[in-house]
Amino acid sequence: MPVISTDRDVEALTLTFVAEFDATVERVWQLWKDPRQLERWWGPPTWPATFDELDFVVDGKARYYMTGPGGDRAHGWWTITAIDEPSRFEFDDGFADADGNPVTPIDSAHGVVTLDPVGDGTRMTVVSYFDSPEQLERMVNLGMEEGMGLALGQIDGILSEV
Template sequence: MTDHETADETEFEPSEYDLTIERTFDAPRERVWEAWTDPEQVAQWWGPKGFTVPNCEMDVRPGGSFSIDMEAPDGTIYPDEGVFHEVDEPERLVVTSRAFEDDDGDFQLEVRQTVTFADRDGVTELTLEAEVLTATPEVAEAIDGMEQGWSESLDKLEAYVGQSASDAK
């Protein structure tokens, strides 16, 4: 059992999983923005190490939706879907994602992510804030790894935008 897991639902506090990650990318802000908002590019880096994205659909506009399927190394598909609330190109995205649908069709996890892209003399400072809006104790183990999963995804994004920038030269 992890620190967050508990058998007693009254002790489970989803907000304990909120996190903020800051990362600097050696790539122009517009390049990082495109990698984050173009579904073909998102499919190249999304998900923790070893995961792939067999399906990625995005309608990047306020009120637009997205659907991303992550495939684990063991073949398990983890669907994630949600909606864009704010799209301020190339500075800010606010989305809510929902995952872990139960047998009744209810999502066991809902997270609001705010991603900001700051231009710092040709490099990009990205800040990701993840606020867990709802979570059931059944997904505690999965969200216990949320920070590591985001960190590994951002590692893949860093490699992707660096590679893509060098390919363009």
């Protein structure tokens, strides 16, 4: 499994995942930029994602849903707030209604993804920033920590295909 560490920091209001992959930074970047690749790993294996929209530019939007084992759908959105290709991007994200419109603004978060070369591979760090300890705890209780770990665990399989 590529996840080498997970850190929940209540004081800093962050949830951080660090994973390493046997691929170049540019290749790992494509896993975020290409919606067909992104939907193969975003979400745990039992809740696969479908991206209806991904405009990977500053101020660009993403609209997606994850489908559960019973057919239930959980919708989400992103707004990309910064890009430094191929090493870093930032985005706001949260829950959405069936049309992709943001709902429950108290549960939106800010994500920062960095990709750094490590030997012949890449270290990916994903940090989610929250507004309060209660929000962080609520998202962990909804399965964010476990789900992201499982999601990241799918990336090696995608990278091995190329």
